[in-house]
Amino acid sequence: MSTTGFVDNIAKITLSTPYAVGDVNVYLIKGDVLSLVDAGPLTDTAWAQLTGALASLGYSAGDIEQIILTHHHPDHAGMLQRFSESVKIVGHKYNQFWINRDEYFHQVYDRFFYELGLESGLPEAFLSAIPKFKSPLKYMGNRNLDDAIKEGDTLPGLSEWKVIETLGHAQSHLSFYRESDGVMIAGDHILAHISPNPIIEPPFDGGTERSKPLLQYNDSLKKLMHIPISSAYTGHGKEVEDVHALIPKRLVKQEERAEAVLGMLQGKQQTVFDICKLLFPSVYKKELGLTLSETIGQLDYLESIGSIRKEKQDNAYYYHA
Ligand SMILES: [Zn+2]
Known part of the structure; x- marks a missing residue:
């Protein structure tokens, strides 16, 4: 190059x-x-x-x-x-x-993302795709x-x-x-x-x-x-x-994205995975890890400014405005 x-x-x-x-x-x-x-x-x-x-x-x-x-x-x-x-x-x-990836790394990594998947409301078929997060x-x-x-x-x-x-x-x-x-x-x-x-x-x-x-x-x-x-x-x-x-x-662009996510939560409660599919309909399957991160980021932001709340039902968090 x-x-x-x-x-x-x-x-x-x-x-x-x-x-x-x-x-x-x-x-x-x-x-x-x-x-x-x-x-x-x-x-x-x-x-x-x-x-x-x-x-x-x-x-x-x-x-x-x-x-x-x-x-x-x-x-x-x-x-x-x-x-x-x-x-x-x-x-x-x-x-x-x-x-310097050792046994501890893989233990922490695997457990963390499996739990994050459950909390995000991932269906079984998507939970089994989590090991692919490590392919990069x-x-x-x-x-x-x-x-x-x-x-x-x-x-x-x-x-x-x-x-x-x-x-x-x-x-x-x-x-x-x-x-x-x-x-x-x-x-x-x-x-x-x-x-x-x-x-x-x-x-x-x-x-x-x-x-x-x-x-x-x-x-x-x-x-x-x-x-x-x-x-x-x-x-x-x-x-x-x-x-x-x-x-x-x-910063403005990020706020606009968050506004759009807030709109998706008006009148109904949604999981991270629900929002992820709405935000990234054409790429969420192929880039599940990255699109979940981006979605969780916007939800963390809305939570931090008091616009939304989340509640755990079974294993998953449900977000509402
Ligand atoms: Zn980087």
């Missing part, structure tokens, strides 16, 4: 993915430690593209000293084990569960997280770069910010052409409460309004030059 070459010590490298989202961007950053932000999906095609792009920049994969993850999704955290053992993997501590994981890396970073930290070996926690799209999502010129590497937190899905994830920290990713996401968007950002490099597609103009538009 392609690289733009270095601009202020950052080179954008675009790789293809096997996912509907299309290409993913990873970034080579020069500093005291040569760093790659994100690692593309675990495919031979992406590896050939990455090594080709590195060569055109005058480097090889063996020159990379650390990989810093914006989040654990397989299009971003795939090719970790293709790098030598000496390459440090750096990211939010929550990455560890996903990139085949392009996800399998490697230990070496260095956990958090809000306010400086990136190791990159003293100009600060860590900003931007949870929502993933429970591990971080963005990286260079104060001197206001450049941000925003992962999937901000994208020029789409809103990222607020994906539901199991709590791997031993808790039982699920997070509310759309509410987290909105908070993480609002957080960026207080930071002077000159330009944001994104995980997919082109840069966002005016982040502060885009954020209010995204």
